[in-house]
Amino acid sequence: MRSSATRRAAGAPWLLKAATWAGVLFLHVPLALIILYAFSSEDKSYVFPPPGLTTQWFAVTLERTDVWAAVTLSAQVALLSTAIAIVLGTLAAGALARWQFFGREAISLLLILPIALPGVVTGIALRSAYHTLEIPFSFWTIVIGHATFCVVVVYNNAVARLRRISPSLLEASMDLGANAFQTFRYVLLPQLGSALLAGGLLAFALSFDEVIVTTFTAGQQTTLPIWMVQELIRPRQRPVTNVVAVFIIVLTFIPIVTAYWLTRAAEDGSAR
Amino acid sequence: MSVASLAAANPAPSLSDRLSTLIFSRRGLLPALLIVPPLLWFGVIYLGSLLSLLANAFFRIDEYSGTVVREIGFANFVAIFSPANLDVALRSVTMAVAVTLACIGIGFPIAYYMARYARGSGKALLYVAVMLPLWSSYLVRLYAWKLLLAKEGAISWLLSALGLQWLLDGVLAVPVIGGSSLSFSPLGTFIVFVYMWLPFVILPIQAAIERIPGSCLEASADLGAHPAQTFRKVIVPLAMPGIAAGSIFSFSLTLGDYIIPQVIGNSTLYIGQVVYRQQGVAGNLPFAAAFSLVPIVVIGVYLWLAKRKGAFDAL
Amino acid sequence: MTSAVALNQVSCVFHAGGKTVQAVDGVDLDIRAGEFFTLLGPSGSGKTTCLRMIGGFTLPTAGSILIHGEDMTHRPPYARPVNTVFQDYALFPHMSILDNVAYSLMVRGVERSEREKRAHELLEMVRLPDAARRRPAQLSGGQRQRVALARALINRPGVLLLDEPLGALDLKLREQMQSELKSLQRELGISFIFVTHDQHEALSMSDRIGVFNKGRIEQIATPAELYERPATRFVAEFVGAANVLSGAGAQTLTGHDNAMIRPELIRFGAEPGARARVTVAEAQYFGAFWRLHVASIEGTRLLADVPTSAAVPTVGQSAFLHWDDGAVHALGAA
Numbered sequence: 074m075r076s077s078a079t080r081r082a083a084g085a086p087w088l089l090k091a092a093t094w095a096g097v098l099f100l101h102v103p104l105a106l107i108i109l110y111a112f113s114s115e116d117k118s119y120v121f122p123p124p125g126l127t128t129q130w131f132a133v134t135l136e137r138t139d140v141w142a143a144v145t146l147s148a149q150v151a152l153l154s155t156a157i158a159i160v161l162g163t164l165a166a167g168a169l170a171r172w173q174f175f176g177r178e179a180i181s182l183l184l185i186l187p188i189a190l191p192g193v194v195t196g197i198a199l200r201s202a203y204h205t206l207e208i209p210f211s212f213w214t215i216v217i218g219h220a221t222f223c224v225v226v227v228y229n230n231a232v233a234r235l236r237r238i239s240p241s242l243l244e245a246s247m248d249l250g251a252n253a254f255q256t257f258r259y260v261l262l263p264q265l266g267s268a269l270l271a272g273g274l275l276a277f278a279l280s281f282d283e284v285i286v287t288t289f290t291a292g293q294q295t296t297l298p299i300w301m302v303q304e305l306i307r308p309r310q311r312p313v314t315n316v317v318a319v320f321i322i323v324l325t326f327i328p329i330v331t332a333y334w335l336t337r338a339a340e341d342g343s344a345r
Numbered sequence: 346m347s348v349a350s351l352a353a354a355n356p357a358p359s360l361s362d363r364l365s366t367l368i369f370s371r372r373g374l375l376p377a378l379l380i381v382p383p384l385l386w387f388g389v390i391y392l393g394s395l396l397s398l399l400a401n402a403f404f405r406i407d408e409y410s411g412t413v414v415r416e417i418g419f420a421n422f423v424a425i426f427s428p429a430n431l432d433v434a435l436r437s438v439t440m441a442v443a444v445t446l447a448c449i450g451i452g453f454p455i456a457y458y459m460a461r462y463a464r465g466s467g468k469a470l471l472y473v474a475v476m477l478p479l480w481s482s483y484l485v486r487l488y489a490w491k492l493l494l495a496k497e498g499a500i501s502w503l504l505s506a507l508g509l510q511w512l513l514d515g516v517l518a519v520p521v522i523g524g525s526s527l528s529f530s531p532l533g534t535f536i537v538f539v540y541m542w543l544p545f546v547i548l549p550i551q552a553a554i555e556r557i558p559g560s561c562l563e564a565s566a567d568l569g570a571h572p573a574q575t576f577r578k579v580i581v582p583l584a585m586p587g588i589a590a591g592s593i594f595s596f597s598l599t600l601g602d603y604i605i606p607q608v609i610g611n612s613t614l615y616i617g618q619v620v621y622r623q624q625g626v627a628g629n630l631p632f633a634a635a636f637s638l639v640p641i642v643v644i645g646v647y648l649w650l651a652k653r654k655g656a657f658d659a660l
Numbered sequence: 661m662t663s664a665v666a667l668n669q670v671s672c673v674f675h676a677g678g679k680t681v682q683a684v685d686g687v688d689l690d691i692r693a694g695e696f697f698t699l700l701g702p703s704g705s706g707k708t709t710c711l712r713m714i715g716g717f718t719l720p721t722a723g724s725i726l727i728h729g730e731d732m733t734h735r736p737p738y739a740r741p742v743n744t745v746f747q748d749y750a751l752f753p754h755m756s757i758l759d760n761v762a763y764s765l766m767v768r769g770v771e772r773s774e775r776e777k778r779a780h781e782l783l784e785m786v787r788l789p790d791a792a793r794r795r796p797a798q799l800s801g802g803q804r805q806r807v808a809l810a811r812a813l814i815n816r817p818g819v820l821l822l823d824e825p826l827g828a829l830d831l832k833l834r835e836q837m838q839s840e841l842k843s844l845q846r847e848l849g850i851s852f853i854f855v856t857h858d859q860h861e862a863l864s865m866s867d868r869i870g871v872f873n874k875g876r877i878e879q880i881a882t883p884a885e886l887y888e889r890p891a892t893r894f895v896a897e898f899v900g901a902a903n904v905l906s907g908a909g910a911q912t913l914t915g916h917d918n919a920m921i922r923p924e925l926i927r928f929g930a931e932p933g934a935r936a937r938v939t940v941a942e943a944q945y946f947g948a949f950w951r952l953h954v955a956s957i958e959g960t961r962l963l964a965d966v967p968t969s970a971a972v973p974t975v976g977q978s979a980f981l982h983w984d985d986g987a988v989h990a991l992g993a994a
Binding site for chain 2: 085089090092093096097099100101102103104106107110118119120121122160161162164165167168169172174180183184186187189190191192193194195196197198199200201202204205206217220221224252253254255278281282284285288289298301302305306314318321322325326329330333
């Protein structure tokens, strides 16, 4: 939307500008504070400003076995859920991207539902299913839940990319002698690749960070978010929690930014 | 080109060729094959879970053995309407509405600025700045507020540095929203909710405002309307689908959340907490199932209202 | 004369959003070996669908398609000895130009050195010898079109299908490519099946033209026959400007119930021997000629093209029209 030249020259009313920057500050100060606290030398409370700065807590955290166990579990769950989500999401995108058929809208709604409904609902639904079928809590009960809501993330990326691939590319490939499998391998997959990667990274970040559905499906197991919630309610060693928080920021931030960058790069590159 | 050389150029079809041809000649085969695995997964696992949820809502717990009795009954639904539970439901809905209004109030100016005044790299920067919190972990952001709101935390420190400690004490003394400290009060819960969902509300509003053709606003001015009138009569109605879409996020996310009230709130309960508490071995799973239908119904109503405001076109 | 491609009573019906569309309706076509054949018609007339059926991208719902005498109606595209140049060129964006051109050899398992050698030869032929290592995004529209051509021809197909390949090019480039394509076809000696909605293109390039309208072929003929002796009113009006007369007006002026006269065959002259007396309503300047819109006393409207070198009547003036007997072409009923 183009504003008129006069308005652009006048600039925004100062009140609006102030409100905007206040809002942005509101969004970012808490995160900055966390990073500060990770270096705080105070270990008994959340006092501000921190009495001193130190890096000792990083070493302490690295020695905490419960932290490592939680990280390992979260990573394993995330990797496996992402793998499942990539397969199911790509298959679903392949089926729904182009063809019109009966029930197509219903199926895409079904894929979105796990994320659209509140986590509590998805969580308790899975919980009651496990209970009814007398399935004990295990690594797999967590993975099943995570894979289910991660599918839509991969699906969205895959469908968006598939819709941008011109059908004439696939026809050209077949015209030149490649059968369906060769076309998939030489033409479709390379085009789809970065979208699947982006979707997979987002799914990983989503799974790694998820807590609500996980608490319903994990039983006694502790993923990193569950560990975090326990620390939030009953802090054990505050500085360690601070360090873990910084660690989580980095671990979820990197995949998301990479996915964002991948999607943007592809959009610019294939704008033909 | 002779037919003979044609045959030489095309050797006998391989297995993948024959499979390809099969897929090719039956138009509906490929999408049907592709959709089966995801459909099976979602049908069995997800729909199955939802069905079991629904079924459990009608069952009840045997008080002595603690096992679920699989008989259809409406005891759970009657229990939902008990004063204590109604209280919980009402509190959750009130909080959701309050959070939504606050998010819109704070988010609209930001969205407006982003859509109408920000340009080029400044705009990209602002976009990233709004998205950045979304990219960091929900729990970390919650933890950050725990630190901020703590009695000895940054906000306290700031207020006492400004000599406004009395203001904080006054607010905390107010009965319904106050508490022992900000981090153990409904007010604190409210602040954190607003913080969490703000980006979700800003982005759809910004997209909707951006879609308003500049020529509409110029036409309004040309026809004699003051900026305030243009805002009220043209911008707000046209931005409404985006506002409605953003509000869906803040409303439904607040209604279903139980971690934030648990970490930041006092002992008053919200829907999510009740469901969570009851789902354990010591609890009443059927009741939890029934109670979880409440947010579904409320969100369903909200979605219907939002759809009428055009939210689905703005998503 | 051997048949390269034959369509027998081919129909194609689409079902889209609850509606049934008869895209192609009972088309018979016989394209000879070594011929430059154009499928001409307005958009939606079925010409592209026909081309796609020959290529194998769309399956006919009735009828049969024979390529080099063999029934290939239900064969997938990769099993047909035809290749296609697509309207949007469809170059694979993630491959280099050389890999694009060599693609069909690659999927058939030809060794790298052999297929790269052939690909270089083809690039020489379309005069893009230095483009091998570049990517499609780095080339201009005209260059991409030539790469698409090279890629389609590397297999030495007996039939080349071209789906409005020149539509995206600007006028000068288009005219240049028209003559290049024509000479390429003559050189290669294979059949070209060309789809376009541009009648100038069709007339200048083709050995024969099939004119499509609403899923049917109205006429198959050489360009000259099509222009001078159109079979139906539609063909008359589609291929060039035409005066199509029917009813009482036609009877008075030509003695036929339905007739056509090309505007350039109408001359202005003196009253003796004139065919009609008209007033000039409008005049359009086309550089090489003036197009005058005239109306007779009975109300029949005609177009007359007059070279700018001749004396041109002005608007509002009264004038007399002359034409030879041979200029009148009787049309079938509508």
